Amino acid sequence: MINLSSELQIDQFRPSDMAQVVELEQLCFKDPYPWWLLSELAHRNPETFVIAKVNDRIVGYAIIDHWEDHYHLVSIAVHPGNRRTGIATGLLKGLDKYLTRNITVKLEVRESNDPAIAFYLKHGYAKVDVTPDYYADGENAIVMEKLTGETKL
Numbered sequence: 001m002i003n004l005s006s007e008l009q010i011d012q013f014r015p016s017d018m019a020q021v022v023e024l025e026q027l028c029f030k031d032p033y034p035w036w037l038l039s040e041l042a043h044r045n046p047e048t049f050v051i052a053k054v055n056d057r058i059v060g061y062a063i064i065d066h067w068e069d070h071y072h073l074v075s076i077a078v079h080p081g082n083r084r085t086g087i088a089t090g091l092l093k094g095l096d097k098y099l100t101r102n103i104t105v106k107l108e109v110r111e112s113n114d115p116a117i118a119f120y121l122k123h124g125y126a127k128v129d130v131t132p133d134y135y136a137d138g139e140n141a142i143v144m145e146k147l148t149g150e151t152k153l
Contacts, residue, residue: 008087010094013042013049013061020058021051028077031136041065041074050094052078052087062091064098064105071099071148073107083115092123101149108134108141120144 013021018039025032041063042049048071052060060078064071078087099105108131109116117127125144134141 007054008090009053010090011051011053012046013051013063015042017051017058017061018042021061024058024061024077024079025075027079029075033075038063047098048095050091052091052094054082054087060087060091062088062095064095070104070106070145073105088119089123096148099148103148104145105148106143106145108143110135111140111142117142117144 018035021038022035025038045063045065048064048066050062051058059082060076062076063074065074066072076088076091078091105125107120107125109120111130121127121144123146125146127142128145129143131141131143133139
């Protein structure tokens with residue numbers, strides 16, 4: 001178990017982090033984002049692309065894309081061997097300081113991903129819609145959202 005108070009660091013993404021982020025993306029998702037999309041998101045959203053490090057190794061990342069009328073939580077990933085240790089919560093807290101208050105944050109999550117849905121519900125997100133066939137394999141997405149500043153992390 002990670003001692004979060006002494007070992008976990010939440011930092012801004014740097015271009016030199018890309019190889020580890022891409023590796024983590026491949027490990028965590030059935031339909032991972034390509035490196036070029038992650039690179040584009042990093043370029044467009046330098047404040048809201050954060051990484052979680054333990055002993056100088058990236059074990060998680062989260063990225064929020066700024067859309068005209070809301071924020072979009074594009075991805076949050078934690079290495080499978082480090083899940084349920086508070087890293088995802090740390091990532092959300094790390095992002096929180098960069099988010100303007102009273103703006104909606106939206107996300108999509110696989111309908112079958114009960115742990116992720118429970119995590120988002122715990123952090124103040126609500127289920128607002130279902131998008132049929134959202135993922136490449138045909139699985140539906142649950143659309144969730146919350147108003148920034150509504151629930152403290």
